[in-house]
Amino acid sequence: MGAARKDGTMSEKRAALFKRIRAAHAARGVVPDAASVAARLAAQALNLVPARGQLQGAAARTQFMNFVVKTQATVDSVGAPERVPGAIGNYLAAHGLDGPVRLSGDAWLAAMPWDRIARFNPCTGAVIETDGAGVAVALCGIAETATLMLTSGPNAASGLNFLPPTHFIVLRATDIVGALEDGWARLRRGSNGQMPRTVNLITGPSRTADIAQTMYMGAHGPKRLHVIVVDGDA
Amino acid sequence: MQRRPSAFNANAAEALLDANLQAALGAAEAGFGVKRRKAIMGLPEFDALCDRAAAIKDHVLDHLDTYLERFEAQVFASGGMVHWCEDAEEARQTILALCRSVNARMVTKGKSMVTEEIGLNPFLEANNIRPVETDLGEYIIQLADEPPSHIIGPALHKTKDQVSDLFHTHHPALGFPDRLTEGEALVGEARSILRQQYLQADVGVTGANFLIAETGSTVIVTNEGNGDMTQIFPRMHIVLASIEKIVPTLEDAATLLRVLARSATGQEMSVYTTFSTGPKRRGDADGPEQFHVVLLDNGRSEILGGKQRDILRCIRCGACMNNCPVYLSAGGHAYGATYMGPMGSVLTPNLTSLKKSQALPFASSFCGRCEAVCPMRIPLPGLMRELRSDAHEQRLTPPRERLWLAAWAWLARRPALYHALSGFGMRALHLLARGAGRFAWLPLAGGWTRTRDFPAPQGESFMAQWARRAKTEP
Amino acid sequence: MPPSNPHVALFVTCLVDLFRPSAGFAAVKLLQDAGCRVSVPQGQTCCGQPAYNSGDKSSAALLAAQTIRSLREYDFVVAPSGSCAAMIKCHYPDLLAGDPELSAQARVLAARIWELTQFLHDVMQFKPAAAGDEKITHLDSCSGLRELGVQAQPRALLPGRIIENGDGDVCCGFGGTFCVKYAGVSTAIADKKLDRLAATGAHTATGGDLGCLMHLAGRAARRGMPLQFRHVAEVLAGDNKTPGIAAEEK
Numbered sequence: 030m031g032a033a034r035k036d037g038t039m040s041e042k043r044a045a046l047f048k049r050i051r052a053a054h055a056a057r058g059v060v061p062d063a064a065s066v067a068a069r070l071a072a073q074a075l076n077l078v079p080a081r082g083q084l085q086g087a088a089a090r091t092q093f094m095n096f097v098v099k100t101q102a103t104v105d106s107v108g109a110p111e112r113v114p115g116a117i118g119n120y121l122a123a124h125g126l127d128g129p130v131r132l133s134g135d136a137w138l139a140a141m142p143w144d145r146i147a148r149f150n151p152c153t154g155a156v157i158e159t160d161g162a163g164v165a166v167a168l169c170g171i172a173e174t175a176t177l178m179l180t181s182g183p184n185a186a187s188g189l190n191f192l193p194p195t196h197f198i199v200l201r202a203t204d205i206v207g208a209l210e211d212g213w214a215r216l217r218r219g220s221n222g223q224m225p226r227t228v229n230l231i232t233g234p235s236r237t238a239d240i241a242q243t244m245y246m247g248a249h250g251p252k253r254l255h256v257i258v259v260d261g262d263a
Numbered sequence: 264m265q266r267r268p269s270a271f272n273a274n275a276a277e278a279l280l281d282a283n284l285q286a287a288l289g290a291a292e293a294g295f296g297v298k299r300r301k302a303i304m305g306l307p308e309f310d311a312l313c314d315r316a317a318a319i320k321d322h323v324l325d326h327l328d329t330y331l332e333r334f335e336a337q338v339f340a341s342g343g344m345v346h347w348c349e350d351a352e353e354a355r356q357t358i359l360a361l362c363r364s365v366n367a368r369m370v371t372k373g374k375s376m377v378t379e380e381i382g383l384n385p386f387l388e389a390n391n392i393r394p395v396e397t398d399l400g401e402y403i404i405q406l407a408d409e410p411p412s413h414i415i416g417p418a419l420h421k422t423k424d425q426v427s428d429l430f431h432t433h434h435p436a437l438g439f440p441d442r443l444t445e446g447e448a449l450v451g452e453a454r455s456i457l458r459q460q461y462l463q464a465d466v467g468v469t470g471a472n473f474l475i476a477e478t479g480s481t482v483i484v485t486n487e488g489n490g491d492m493t494q495i496f497p498r499m500h501i502v503l504a505s506i507e508k509i510v511p512t513l514e515d516a517a518t519l520l521r522v523l524a525r526s527a528t529g530q531e532m533s534v535y536t537t538f539s540t541g542p543k544r545r546g547d548a549d550g551p552e553q554f555h556v557v558l559l560d561n562g563r564s565e566i567l568g569g570k571q572r573d574i575l576r577c578i579r580c581g582a583c584m585n586n587c588p589v590y591l592s593a594g595g596h597a598y599g600a601t602y603m604g605p606m607g608s609v610l611t612p613n614l615t616s617l618k619k620s621q622a623l624p625f626a627s628s629f630c631g632r633c634e635a636v637c638p639m640r641i642p643l644p645g646l647m648r649e650l651r652s653d654a655h656e657q658r659l660t661p662p663r664e665r666l667w668l669a670a671w672a673w674l675a676r677r678p679a680l681y682h683a684l685s686g687f688g689m690r691a692l693h694l695l696a697r698g699a700g701r702f703a704w705l706p707l708a709g710g711w712t713r714t715r716d717f718p719a720p721q722g723e724s725f726m727a728q729w730a731r732r733a734k735t736e737p
Numbered sequence: 738m739p740p741s742n743p744h745v746a747l748f749v750t751c752l753v754d755l756f757r758p759s760a761g762f763a764a765v766k767l768l769q770d771a772g773c774r775v776s777v778p779q780g781q782t783c784c785g786q787p788a789y790n791s792g793d794k795s796s797a798a799l800l801a802a803q804t805i806r807s808l809r810e811y812d813f814v815v816a817p818s819g820s821c822a823a824m825i826k827c828h829y830p831d832l833l834a835g836d837p838e839l840s841a842q843a844r845v846l847a848a849r850i851w852e853l854t855q856f857l858h859d860v861m862q863f864k865p866a867a868a869g870d871e872k873i874t875h876l877d878s879c880s881g882l883r884e885l886g887v888q889a890q891p892r893a894l895l896p897g898r899i900i901e902n903g904d905g906d907v908c909c910g911f912g913g914t915f916c917v918k919y920a921g922v923s924t925a926i927a928d929k930k931l932d933r934l935a936a937t938g939a940h941t942a943t944g945g946d947l948g949c950l951m952h953l954a955g956r957a958a959r960r961g962m963p964l965q966f967r968h969v970a971e972v973l974a975g976d977n978k979t980p981g982i983a984a985e986e987k
Contacts, residue, residue: 043347046506046560050328053568059325066329069322069511070477076315076518079308100534134548155548158458174532186548188495191488192458209517216513223341224478224540226550227495232532235488237450239400239416241423242290245450248399249457250488250535276921296904588908592925626919628912628926629790630879635906648790655792664918668788672796675751675782676803682779689755701958701983710917714924715955718756718983725749725758729777 073217075210082173082208089172093205094258096175100233101246102254106202109261110141117164117197118146120255126195128152131160134184138166138199156188162195163251168219169204169212170256174232177256178212180220181227190229196251198231202260264596266410268611268620274597275626281594283422288591291419295585298529299636306525316522317640319515320576323507324567330476330509331558337479341541343554351381354559358383358468358501361555362392365499367465371457373483373490374398375470376414376579377503377559380601380614383468394468395460397489399453406433412595414602415527415581420594423449457489467493467551471504472578473519474556477512480538481556484523488535500539500551505559507567507575513538519578522638526580562614570649574609576639583633583643589626598623605633605643612650621659624650686727689720739861745773746811748804748825748850750818751783752947753968759979760947760968764817764853767974771863773813780807786824789832790913801829805842813860814850817970818946819881822852827884852881853970854945858890865894868975874902874937875969876930876944876953882906887945891969900937911952927956934964941981943969954982 054061084092097104107116117130128150132138143151149161156163165185167177177198181187190196206212209230216228235250246252264274278284303309323330335345346361348354362370370387372378372394384394384405396405400418404411406429411417418426426449431442437456443449461467469490473482481502483490494500510516524530543550566575584590584604595603600611600620608623624647633643654660674681696702696719704712711717745768749761768775785800804825808814816822829843857863873895881887883906892899910916910926917923931953934942942964944950954966965981980986 039346042349042353046347046349046564047328049560049564050567053564056568061329062326063329066326070333073512073514075514077308077311079306158462176532181547181550183546183548187491188549191491191495210514213513224480224538226540226542226544226547228538230532230536231534233534235486235534237399237487239403239418240426240446240449242287242294242419243446245447247454248450248487248489249397249454249492272919272921275919279921279925588910588926589922592922628908628910628915630908630912631883632906632908635883651790651792652794660792668791668793668796672788672793672800676799678780678782681782685755698986700980700985701955710920714920714959715952716958716983718951718954720756721758723758725754725761726779728758730779
């Protein structure tokens with residue numbers, strides 16, 4: 030029970046607000062129906078899911094790869110998780126970028142051979158302002174819009190998705206789903222019914238059009254987003 | 264520009280002479296319009312999704328009490344707190360008390376129109392807490408000490424040169440002495456400065472695009488990532504949201520998200536859509552230690568029971584203003600209110616007072632484009648017409664207009680007299696024009712002839728001519 | 738099959754009645770050419786839209802009732818205005834909702850009322866005799882476009898003659914009393930529209946609503962633009978002698 034509820038004036042204000050809302054319902058002749066609301070909440074029913082969100086498997090993967098580019102991000106695919114560090118090293122080298130490369134605490138990442146790109150200083154721990162790049166793992170990729178779903182937790186800092194100027198998101202090809210609703214289904218399956226503190230849906234790198242309606246990349250979050258799809262890891 | 268809706272006409276006149284503003288509005292019309300159309304063409308189900316989205320919000324409004332209770336329970340269950348506020352003053356005091364509870368001296372802010380609605384920034388400043396806007400557009404207008412001129416592009420009216428001047432006025436004291444002129448460099452400088460603020464802030468305040476009843480989550484949608492850094496790094500995250508932002512489930516949020524970004528910026532999804540649920544969990548790598556949701560009524564519960572309820576479906580995409588010929592001529596500041604354009608012309612009289620803002624619902628040609636583009640199917644011209652009717656009934660409209668209207672309606676209800684008088688009057692006017700076909704000036708028609716010639720009638724009225732013909736050709 | 742020799746009431750609209758009878762007579766000619774028997778009920782004045790949009794619902798309702806009474810006995814009612822036709826078709830039933838008998842009559846009228854080009858094309862399947870080959874540009878006025886769906890009809894009736902002027906769904910800034918209450922904004926919107934019309938290179942602009950045409954013609958005259966404005970009915974009826982709106986008499 031929160032302090033706000035114990036606070037007498039707050040509970041009075043709360044009661045007054047609900048009284049006003051119920052008076053408004055009554056004025057319109059709306060009959061309260063808590064049971065149907067409860068049923069609706071429990072059902073978590075799908076609304077209309079567009080055709081482009083209903084692809085699965087290889088078709089979803091292809092669309093996801095195509096759409097990533099439309100979000101101004103880049104995408105690469107590797108045949109095995111061992112190749113992820115190399116792909117990241119290649120990207121950094123090709124763009125003339127430096128580390129340190131801050132890895133999330135994800136166990137899958139930890140098992141990858143980061144010593145292969147030691148010159149970019151791969152490291153774990155709290156993200157700091159001077160990090161050159163962040164590497165995070167997506168819970169899933171959503172083919173409908175090339176959106177990546179990332180969740181916070183003990184091994185995943187949400188700040189890692191925003192602070193470093195270059196953002197790598199690593200994704201298992203088998204985690205590419207059709208629509209956002211498929212993402213919610215995965216999220217619910219993995220979280221015992223409770224939402225993680227933060228769920229980030231990321232669709233491309235940071236940008237702004239707040240100066241004279243001209244698009245500039247890297248407003249506050251990452252200037253570059255590079256997605257690495259890992260095949261061959263079921 | 265005067266910050267009161269009754270000054271709309273004077274403000275608009277000023278806006279029309281501002282070449283920079285007109286250029287910006289021209290770019291907005293072209294840019295937003297093309298991008299929105301392109302995004303919609305890429306989604307054949309768009310119209311059907313709008314219908315679903317509107318139905319979801321209607322359902323929520325019909326059961327708002329039940330959904331708010333569920334939302335509150337879920338926020339508590341995830342370790343957060345909910346604060347109920349009837350009006351702006353209560354919300355300001357609640358936020359101040361929360362800030363003081365952690366001895367906050369500096370607060371970062373994500374973009375939030377509802378914080379504008381309650382006037383949070385000047386209030387915090389007056390209480391020795393420094394609010395720092397982090398959305399680049401909001402940051403620019405905070406430096407300029409101006410209100411937003413657009414709900415999703417607050418600094419839409421500022422040119423790059425004006426931004427350059429503002430930065431050069433304010434940034435040397437922060438260790439950035441050079442004048443920058445390139446957009447990319449300006450963005451980079453703001454980025455460097457605001458990074459320090461995110462990391463030093465005691466409290467982060469954001470708004471919410473949606474509140475999810477099922478999970479107790481609050482949702483923000485940004486392109487910059489500023490809202491995320493505002494809520495991840497400080498010890499306390501305060502969400503200020505109005506009560507009608509509720510959406511039942513994550514699935515419902517998915518439907519609304521599909522129409523929001525497409526209608527707003529023409530993106531398929533905004534870059535960052537973030538669901539925040541409670542404070543940081545035990546063992547979490549980051550996140551705020553406290554999570555507070557301040558729920559604001561400020562007149563919504565009254566709107567809920569009345570004829571203007573449909574405006575509560577609004578999801579603040581801005582499509583109505585991006586497609587409004589009046590907004591695109593007068594700009595957002597002309598409205599003299601927090602919310603502008605068609606949705607503002609409906610919301611302002613409902614949230615404040617019709618007496619003080621009756622100019623706004625009349626500031627529309629009723630062209631209907633706002634209604635046509637509104638993804639939430641809000642009948643904006645109909646709602647404005649209803650407000651005009653209220654203004655008329657409450658005798659708030661100018662007496663001279665009422666007199667004209669009454670005289671004309673009196674005459675028009677007497678067809679024989681009307682046709683006789685108008686037949687005569689039109690002949691007289693025709694003669695008065697002496698073949699010029701128009702008048703450069705006419706008594707009592709200054710509202711027309713100041714900027715336009717007034718077309719002269721052709722002579723006898725149609726009805727008079729027809730009646731004569733009917734007599735001669737039985 | 739189009740109806741045979743239907744009895745059509747012309748709802749001439751107040752602006753055409755007072756300022757531009759030539760458009761009314763052109764409408765009569767077109768309806769007769771299309772095979773209609775045309776009457777002009779004398780009990781009509783104004784549809785009440787100015788009162789309705791100014792918030793004076795009670796005056797608007799009285800005028801609506803009067804209009805309904807005057808237009809009761811016809812197979813169809815046709816107005817040379819999308820805005821007035823939309824007022825009658827889309828707004829009368831709501832406006833009169835408080836009076837069951839009147840609102841029922843309003844719904845009957847709503848089913849019978851048509852904008853002129855829509856009626857000629859959609860109902861009468863009329864193909865007017867080619868009346869000249871001058872290229873023109875056409876304004877889709879907002880009420881007709883969005884409330885009635887008038888867009889294809891004038892183009893179909895004037896095949897090959899219309900040069901499109903770009904964003905045709907953008908308002909001209911007239912808006913009834915809006916154009917005097919907010920004259921500055923209204924004029925600014927008109928200027929944008931006029932620039933787009935002029936860019937087509939056409940010398941004549943047509944439209945289905947006299948309010949929009951008078952507003953644009955008046956502004957064009959003030960700016961000294963050579964554009965000529967005519968009601969689309971005049972052009973369809975082959976009337977090229979009557980001077981354009983706000984133009985000098987020859």
